[in-house]
Amino acid sequence: MKTTIAVLAATTALGAIIAIPGIAMIRTPDAGSPRTSFSAPADTMQDGTVLLASGDDEDNDEGTNDCDEDEGDDDAGTCAAGPNPAPAGTVAPPANGLFGNGAAPQVQVN
Amino acid sequence: MKTLFAALALTTALIAPGMALARPVTVTTTLNAYGGNGAYLAFYVTDAQGAYKGSLWMAGGKSKYYEHLSDWYRATGGNTAEINGITGASVGAGRALSITLDLADALFDAGYVLHVDAAVEDMRNSPSEIAVPLTTAGSGQANPGRRYIASLAYGM
Numbered sequence: 001m002k003t004t005i006a007v008l009a010a011t012t013a014l015g016a017i018i019a020i021p022g023i024a025m026i027r028t029p030d031a032g033s034p035r036t037s038f039s040a041p042a043d044t045m046q047d048g049t050v051l052l053a054s055g056d057d058e059d060n061d062e063g064t065n066d067c068d069e070d071e072g073d074d075d076a077g078t079c080a081a082g083p084n085p086a087p088a089g090t091v092a093p094p095a096n097g098l099f100g101n102g103a104a105p106q107v108q109v110n
Numbered sequence: 111m112k113t114l115f116a117a118l119a120l121t122t123a124l125i126a127p128g129m130a131l132a133r134p135v136t137v138t139t140t141l142n143a144y145g146g147n148g149a150y151l152a153f154y155v156t157d158a159q160g161a162y163k164g165s166l167w168m169a170g171g172k173s174k175y176y177e178h179l180s181d182w183y184r185a186t187g188g189n190t191a192e193i194n195g196i197t198g199a200s201v202g203a204g205r206a207l208s209i210t211l212d213l214a215d216a217l218f219d220a221g222y223v224l225h226v227d228a229a230v231e232d233m234r235n236s237p238s239e240i241a242v243p244l245t246t247a248g249s250g251q252a253n254p255g256r257r258y259i260a261s262l263a264y265g266m
Binding site for chain 1: 132134155166167168173189190193194195196197198199201202207208209211212213214216217
């Protein structure tokens with residue numbers, strides 16, 4: 001009985017010693033990756049480095065600006081169209097001769 | 111007594127022109143239910159010779175879309191300094207925009223024309239959708255638009 005338990009303990013210890021470095025090799029490159037569940041196995045090389053599945057994306061982004069139709073809705077004037085105008089109430093109306101010096105514009109949408 | 115009347119006449123003469131220089135004018139613009147996104151609207155004035163005089167209001171705050179307000183853009187080069195302080199949100203289909211502005215009296219009955227350019231995303235541009243002379247007689251009258259604007263009226 002003692003022999004059986006000793007052998008079992010020895011094989012368990014030996015298995016653990018062999019398995020732990022392997023598990024560590026698999027998990028380390030994926031730490032912090034938001035795409036782990038989808039692409040980590042394909043993106044991980046045997047030496048532990050991570051391949052960018054779509055590395056071209058970052059290169060393309062470097063050449064873009066906030067003028068894209070789907071982006072930059074909150075941009076504050078970085079595109080070729082010039083800065084966005086100051087909203088009503090934040091500055092005085094332009095001195096174009098059309099306005100008096102009285103009340104600020106008031107707007108209402110129904 | 112004569113001195114009092116003279117002083118009164120003098121102060122009246124000094125104050126009255128200042129009071130008459132400008133008046134509040136409300137421009138109400140009602141859009142059609144054209145079934146698209148919010149409309150960008152440029153309100154501006156040309157003189158009797160058709161030359162751009164200045165802007166009164168811009169509905170829509172993103173300068174990258176102003177090129178679609180083609181007549182206004184051609185006249186101003188898209189210079190947003192023309193509309194600083196007189197810019198608000200775009201106007202949704204079927205909505206009514208009411209703007210009250212303190213406008214110079216000299217704009218009325220002097221050949222000036224109020225223009226409205228309109229543009230809607232993924233739809234056709236509509237330069238000078240409305241061009242209506244600024245006259246005291248025209249106050250309160252509804253003016254129909256061509257595409258996106260159902261009517262425009264100004265009141266004093």
